Amino acid sequence: MSCADEYTPQLRARGYRMTPQRLAILHTLHHSGGHLSPTEVYEKALTQLPSLTETTVYRTLEFLAENGLAHPAHMGSGHLVYEIAHHEHHHLKCRVCGAELEVNHTLLKSLYRQLELASGYRLTDSHLTFFGLCPTCQKGEN
Amino acid sequence: MSCADEYTPQLRARGYRMTPQRLAILHTLHHSGGHLSPTEVYEKALTQLPSLTETTVYRTLEFLAENGLAHPAHMGSGHLVYEIAHHEHHHLKCRVCGAELEVNHTLLKSLYRQLELASGYRLTDSHLTFFGLCPTCQKGEN
DNA sequence: TCAGTTATTGTAAAAAGTTGCAATAAGGAA
DNA sequence: TTCCTTATTGCAACTTTTTACAATAACTGA
Numbered sequence: 001m002s003c004a005d006e007y008t009p010q011l012r013a014r015g016y017r018m019t020p021q022r023l024a025i026l027h028t029l030h031h032s033g034g035h036l037s038p039t040e041v042y043e044k045a046l047t048q049l050p051s052l053t054e055t056t057v058y059r060t061l062e063f064l065a066e067n068g069l070a071h072p073a074h075m076g077s078g079h080l081v082y083e084i085a086h087h088e089h090h091h092l093k094c095r096v097c098g099a100e101l102e103v104n105h106t107l108l109k110s111l112y113r114q115l116e117l118a119s120g121y122r123l124t125d126s127h128l129t130f131f132g133l134c135p136t137c138q139k140g141e142n
Numbered sequence: 143m144s145c146a147d148e149y150t151p152q153l154r155a156r157g158y159r160m161t162p163q164r165l166a167i168l169h170t171l172h173h174s175g176g177h178l179s180p181t182e183v184y185e186k187a188l189t190q191l192p193s194l195t196e197t198t199v200y201r202t203l204e205f206l207a208e209n210g211l212a213h214p215a216h217m218g219s220g221h222l223v224y225e226i227a228h229h230e231h232h233h234l235k236c237r238v239c240g241a242e243l244e245v246n247h248t249l250l251k252s253l254y255r256q257l258e259l260a261s262g263y264r265l266t267d268s269h270l271t272f273f274g275l276c277p278t279c280q281k282g283e284n
Numbered sequence: 285t286c287a288g289t290t291a292t293t294g295t296a297a298a299a300a301g302t303t304g305c306a307a308t309a310a311g312g313a314a
Numbered sequence: 315t316t317c318c319t320t321a322t323t324g325c326a327a328c329t330t331t332t333t334a335c336a337a338t339a340a341c342t343g344a
Contacts, residue, residue, distance in 0.1 A: 200330090
């Protein structure tokens with residue numbers, strides 16, 4: 001199943017349009033395992049669609065995130081990375097060596113329920129990155 | 143107790159120095175209830191120390207966060223805000239109207255323990271912002 | 285108090301991200 | 315197919331954030 005076939009209906013259903021730019025960006029996210037920074041997305045997608053603009057990349061990534069086709073993740077220092085929305089998960093990153101772990105969303109489920117109960121809010125999204133020290137770096141630490 | 147008296151020993155203990163720039167920034171964070179963006183910190187601190195530079199503000203905020211004197215919080219779209227480290231808490235923000243709620247850190251304690259057990263990491267910091275719909279906006283939503 | 289060490293700052297330039305607006309083109313209707 | 319509406323893009327200017335490196339000044343020890 002092509003990216004076009006997979007994602008076009010999802011956009012149409014919400015009243016949005018599929019464009020070569022969005023397709024190139026979706027294709028890039030789809031075919032590169034992990035998370036990419038906006039610049040990385042731009043550079044990769046450029047080989048596919050040389051007319052692509054960085055502005056469009058930023059806007060499209062935010063657009064895809066708002067519509068659930070991509071997940072944004074905070075990677076510290078206020079930087080965002082994106083990845084295709086295969087499944088809900090979060091990240092746990094080592095402050096020292098940068099090693100990363102996936103945190104399954106099910107771990108957060110109970111926290112979500114508590115937050116919703118306590119606040120009255122309905123939680124929508126929260127691709128979060130937790131920070132800490134990985135086992136290896138803990139040994140070399142004070 | 144002045145900011146200088148309060149924070150200088152904490153920096154010294156870690157081998158760092160107190161400077162007029164750090165003091166001005168700490169003072170600014172200390173005396174303005176909520177969280178501030180780097181630009182807001184710069185503008186406010188400037189009245190106190192006209193020679194202050196934006197570069198220094200960025201560097202100092204990150205420095206203070208790393209050393210536990212300030213808390214960074216992800217406010218969506220990759221933007222960071224900072225506040226003085228009075229107590230551990232997180233934010234819950236409405237996607238529609240922007241209303242914000244404080245989430246006490248105790249709610250996250252059990253999640254932290256689970257994450258540490260499952261990963262072997264030692265969690266250090268995670269001033270997080272969760273996103274959702276507040277009760278009011280839920281009514282006006284589909 | 286003074287000199288030495290080096291953490292910290294400022295400068296300037298680059299990189300990253302945002303915004304307004306006119307031009308373009310995707311998709312629905314005729 | 316062709317026209318029309320308007321979502322979407324590109325451009326250009328702007329704001330925000332980062333980086334390299336030389337100059338400065340905070341603390342330590344004599």
